[in-house]
Amino acid sequence: MMAYLLRRLRDAIPILLGVNLLTFTLFFVVNTPDDMAHMHLGAKHVTPQAVAQWKTEHGYDLPLFYNSAHTDIDSVTDTIFFNKSLRMFALDFGAADDGRDIANEIKTRAGPSLAIAVPVFILGLLVNISFALMMVFFRHTYLDGLGVVLAVVLMSISGLFYIIAGQFFIAKLWHWLPISGFATGIDAWRFVLLPVLISVVGGIGSGTRWYRSIFLAEIGKDYVRTARAKGLSESRILFRHVLQNGMIPILTGAVVVLPLLFMGSLLTESFFGIPGLGSYVIDAIQAQDFAIVRAMVFIGAVLYLVGLWLTDIAYSWADPRVRLS
Amino acid sequence: MMPVVLWTDALIYLLVISMALMLYFQPADGQLREALRRLYQNKMGIITGWILLMFTLLALLDSLHYRPVLPDSPTPQYSIEVMSALDAVLQPLRAHNEKTYSAPLAQHLYVKENVTLANGLVVRDYPRLNIAQTPQPEVSVLLLRGTSWGMAAILLIWLVMRLFHVRHTMGAGSWVLIIVLLGTMLLISLAGHYHILGTDKVGQDVLYSTLKSIRTGLLIGTLTTLIMLPFAVLMGISAGYFGGWLDDVIQYIYTTLNAIPSVLLIAAAVLMMQVYIETHPALFDSSAARTDFRLLFLCIIIGVTNWTGLCRLLRGETLKLRELDYVQAARAFAVSDMRIMLRHILPNLFHLILISVVMDFSGLVLAEAVLSYVGVGVDPAMQSWGNMINAARLEMAREPVVWWPLVAAFSFMFTLVLAANLFADSVRDAFDPKGHA
């Protein structure tokens, strides 16, 4: 296990390096340090001197990759790439271009993001599995056919529609919940409920369809036939055996997204005014704040890799024949 | 007029032609023919297939671009505005502009204005629409008229078929055609007198913009996967077939790409493209060229974030196929690697590729709307459902609510995506009858 983790860690480094290099190149082609300076200094009365000073102040006055002013190791380290990108391996994200500390901001924003993403994940899993089971359970009735059609219809509706319609009816017309906003502490539930509800409903279509096919595949297997021959009731077969065995592919599949929950949801957060990491990313894109985008890309990449490892571990745990090699 | 071939036009026609060739030259007993036969027996497949075909025809019509010639000029001069064949067909919709919002089938504007009455008095009232300056025939009359036209057309077709002794049994496809024919006639009969889906903020016909958006949606849905398809196939197969360092490199590439949150990658790339457009203004002299380039680039960059899934899938399958007896035998006879991959491996992966292309389609159409919302979608000047939905965010806050642009965009998008989803299911069933319960 330890050896596995160490090897995985070693493999991760070139990948993260590649991720950094790619985003770094992309963004610096887009935004020269001059652009960033102008952007942050505002529209009125900006002098070239102020631009130069802003660049010095924020460390953007260095060469990108290679500093020919030095001959020693500094020629590589005294560059924007090293200072801004490689520092992140030490989890040193520095300050955003607007001067705020990024690590601090991520810390405060992770909470609201998780407050939405975790309930959506758990509730979504529960609802989708129950619906899928129900459809399998009633597979000889019209309910299954209706369910499949409904699932396809639900997944053909744009996610934006769910949000717009949800806000319109639940918050505006019926006054059930606040239309947007967030609060800390126990009062948060009123703000979390609507986005969670909408996200779960929006995910029912594809989720149910996917889990249904897993359960159906499971129900066609030999052991189910044996169990049936033994005279077990249909509901017992379904809830005991099929559910248990079907959960393995479902859970191992879900593990990969687990770390990414941390990143929050772009759309939900910005529509509902949730101060999480998703809206942080959107704001950063719109403000073209490269420092934040860079940090979020890095974190996203790390979480993605963690998700991959967790999947491996989950497989080996669920199926002892698979070794961590 | 001067024909204009935009990049996406060229690609979409290339795609259509290559698909036609593929269907034409397929082996008579091949897997593809067998699957098509099964697809043709599937009622859902037929219906959705026809619907998709209708959308595709509109998109293809909208992909024939030209610059109209300007009148009275010594040397031929062309307008800078790029039109499409669809624009020409929809000229009545284009021509009737209002000042601002009007509801579907309305005769008056949706907002009050100062109207000078005949006696010189100025009152606040809803002014008549430009299209309805004189009272227009009742909607019911027009509906009736459209229906009778439609009936007549159907009867005509039936008579012609009888005349030439064409044998035909009524299937699901025929019903779809009949409905489409009737619908078109109704639209034609209404369109001259009303704005069927109302008008938008600057008074353009919403039906027109919705129809124009079809091309954008379809292109994003198809080009995105197809542009990156050669890479995905080549890399996936070679990684699985050769293994070793090549496998490592390819795995490294797709893991790295996958690790970057795709919205961020798309945003960065779209911004980069804008820099390119700004620094090369000579290449993009018309609005059409600019918006088209942005669309193409968007397709490419979404493709880059999307191809890794397919690549990984193909790699896995190739790993399995490589171990099969006949592949091993071919290797033993020193058949060249290239030949093995083309002859033995690729055909066995074909259904996977096709299924993945069809399955991705609907997700991509939906993604366009979300990207427009984030501000990194298609050009704001381009007609797309995403842009329409984006604009509707303000319209929904109005009171009384301006609902029709949103409803129009959502329902067209919904129809396309639903049809695509159901069609994808049918295709999967047809190609992989056992794999799916």
Next chain:
Amino acid sequence: MVMIRAFLLSLLLLLSACDHAVNNSPYPATDKQVNTLYSSFEERPKHLDPALSYSSNESEIIAQIYEPPLQYHYLKRPYTLIPQTLTAMPSVRYLDAAGRVLPDDAPLASIAQSVYELHLRPGIYYQPHPAFARNPQGQLRYAHLTAADWADIHDWRDFKQVGTRELVAADYVYQIRRLASPQLNSPIFGVMAEYIVGLADYSKQLLAVPNATYLDLTRYPLAGVELVNRYTYRIHIRGKYPQFSYWLAMPFFAPVPPEVDAFYHQPGMVAHNFTLDWHPVGTGAYQLTVNDPNRQMVLTRNPNYHPAFYPSDGNEGDAAAGLLRDAGKRLPFIDAQVFSLEKESIPYWNKFLQGYYDLSGISSDSFDQAVELNAQGNPELTPAMRAQGMSLVTAVTASNSYMGFNMLDNVVGGLSERARKLRLAIAIAVDYEEFISIFANGRGIPAQGPIPPGIFGYQDGVQGMNPLVYQNNNGKITRRPIADAQGLLAEAGYPNGRDAKTGAPLVLYFDTAANGPDAKSRLDWMVKQFAKLNIQLVIRGTDYNRFQDKMRRGNAQIFEWGWNADYPDPENFLFLLYGANGKVAHGGENAANYQNPQFDALFDQMKYLDNTPARLAIINQMLALVREDSPWLFGYFPKAFSLRQAWVAPTKPNVIANNTLKYRKIDPVLREKLREKWNQPVLLPLFWLAIVSVILILPALWAWRRHERSRAL
């Protein structure tokens, strides 16, 4: 379905649990009936440092906190400066090159310096702040934070001790020095360096100082600003600059205590986001107590606020409007103002209708619901709004929104007859009356020149009409017919939008950074306007950075731009067309790069004059020149409409000053009553939902049971 039912049940329970019903309040339940004003902010303010902040959304906050020496009278119009922390208005003396005092009416050329002397009122104290806290020995408690101190400090509230100090003239002097600090890059440094004696050199001197985290400006004196005594300081201005008094009413000249600046520059502060840019410290009526830019900012009453009173004199009609009812009462009235982050217009407007915001600017798209124009074209509230007890306040903002031509462009630019006529033709064709009615719902005035109403030099009616674009129809000003524009276009060499020689269509480019929901319709509209002349307009849309870059390089052709007044003087608008402010050549604010020597000469005269008929005559000459050259389509002057809920006391809109929170007043009891009335939940849909699911499930259960039974047989 079981899940859904369980979920609905719990939802019902939750809803009924809070049985006094209002469940959609975005505020904590404890906040009922508090004397708090609720409003919103759209994006987080970038800077709250008075040396940096320059946006209206920032001034809305810091103007309540920082007190520059002067302020605008709340009620008097035209806008009048009065002392805020001073005993009297600053005295001005003119000196010649030798330093001799000149009489007030000395000729301009002889004035080398103007000296402003400002005398503070004693007894003004800062808000409580840890930087002022002292230990029993009388030393600053938090001036030398150690690692041990930081172990206990994570949050702003962990600074347990606070203190205060009297406001002294040195604080004002310190802030003026900060304007030159290379570590800050104040946006007005460029402008001020031209006027404040020695400021430019001072900045160079500071640049030479070796880089350190904290640049202690108390150690570097600035020649042009002298500290006379504890309460008095003088500012030396190069030449004569009558507009300088206006700057003294802006937060750039507010006091900053040196110990506060030093406090924030200690190691560890930035990593906790403790900076002067985020935690302002002032003497004003309010202090910023909650500063979570991701969610909420809260201003609360400053307990140390000096005595200040509601004005007892105003303009005619103010008394009738109920604006003098609090005359002579001690300010402020409201305990706190809560700003909540609200990025989307739909939630914002709906919350306002539900009573959760007290004041609202009306976004264009909600306009029809709130306001209708009566037959005379005057706005009034719709019956629905009046039923909710709201009232409408309108004001023309001190800003303009125009469309500029890049005068350096070789098609639309230059002062040649051809280009001039082309621009005039476009000026007639682009119908701003329609623009205002579609995109601003009538909230604007078509502009006849660059100077907006309320600023000296603006003239109403036919007198102020731009005769080249408009005409006088029996006293009614109407846009010239499109035929005039077509005629001008033909004279310019493009009959019917085609080049007279080659027949090639005239193609123009519109550069924009427009993005967002409204962008497409605006651009479509713009294309439609040019199409009236058969001119083909190509939209070059791009992101904000690229657009700014294009403007700086002069690569744009036609663009939209606007200006928000810094102060109510025509100079602040006419300088946008002054040649030496050209954007490309000088990096100034003249975005059109317009340069007409005649105009520039007149500007140099006008600048130094008081608001006299002579000045008006010069301004009229300048306006005639710009109308003739038409470097801008003057566009329109936006009107600000705002709605006030029934529980908010009347206020007078003030488009220049921002420190108006202290004059506001609300009735929290009425607010609570109305909120409860307006927000009763509608529970019927829940009931229907339950019924529908039962209808769906029951037959299925029955069918399944039958299936089971048939199998059992």
